[in-house]
Amino acid sequence: EAQVTQNPRYxxxxxxxxxxxxxxxxxxxxxxxxxxxxxxxxxxxxxYSMNVEVTDKGDVPEGYKVSxxxxxxxxxxxxxxxxxxxxxxxxxxxxxxSYEQYFGPGTRLTVT
Amino acid sequence: xxxxxxxxxxxxxxxxxxxxPCNHSTISGTDYIHWYRQLPSxxxxxxxxxxxSNVNNRMASLAIAEDRKSSTLILHRATxxxxxxxxxxxxxxxAQKLVFGQGxxxxxxx
Numbered sequence: 001e002a003q004v005t006q007n008p009r010y011x012x013x014x015x016x017x018x019x020x021x022x023x024x025x026x027x028x029x030x031x032x033x034x035x036x037x038x039x040x041x042x043x044x045x046x047x048y049s050m051n052v053e054v055t056d057k058g059d060v061p062e063g064y065k066v067s068x069x070x071x072x073x074x075x076x077x078x079x080x081x082x083x084x085x086x087x088x089x090x091x092x093x094x095x096x097x098s099y100e101q102y103f104g105p106g107t108r109l110t111v112t
Numbered sequence: 113x114x115x116x117x118x119x120x121x122x123x124x125x126x127x128x129x130x131x132x133p134c135n136h137s138t139i140s141g142t143d144y145i146h147w148y149r150q151l152p153s154x155x156x157x158x159x160x161x162x163x164x165s166n167v168n169n170r171m172a173s174l175a176i177a178e179d180r181k182s183s184t185l186i187l188h189r190a191t192x193x194x195x196x197x198x199x200x201x202x203x204x205x206x207a208q209k210l211v212f213g214q215g216x217x218x219x220x221x222x
Contacts (some may be wrong), residue, residue: 048208090155103155
């Protein structure tokens with residue numbers, strides 16, 4: 001089944017404790033991205049990647065890092081999480097020739 | 113990014129058609145009109161997209177005004193499972209970033 005998976009689905013952590021949210025897709029998609037969703041602000045793009053070893057900032061990249069060492073994986077790294085990064089995070093992927101983006105199920109992160 | 117305007121909420125009854133409007137008066141010639149929806153507790157899901165002509169797929173139909181300044185997503189026979197937030201998004205040809213607005217929250221009454 002074609003899908004985007006994210007882990008963990010739920011995470012509660014404390015300020016400053018480094019964490020990684022993994023994202024993996026099994027569709028051989030070139031394009032992957034991370035979004036965060038906050039009430040009243042909609043979904044905003046954090047980072048995106050056009051292909052392996054190619055990443056770029058989205059609209060709200062501060063406090064986040066990403067890497068794209070393999071085509072299928074695009075982890076989101078929070079080196080020193082802060083409470084304002086409490087949010088619902090979505091990973092998405094698409095084929096460069098297709099306009100349809102596939103989203104993962106989301107990761108709900110709480111930073112206390 | 114060109115802006116879209118949608119009603120905050122709409123309500124309909126099960127098994128009736130639903131017409132979800134979207135205004136995009138500043139659309140440019142290379143902007144595609146996309147619709148995504150987000151069911152409760154799930155990630156967004158692609159519904160349909162088009163450029164100039166009306167489009168149909170298994171999920172919905174997209175009617176695009178002749179001047180392209182507005183469009184309507186049509187769910188032909190709503191079910192309870194169609195209750196979701198529907199987003200109308202303009203995406204320039206070759207671009208990949210989706211800019212989500214507030215969307216329309218659709219409620220389906222049994």
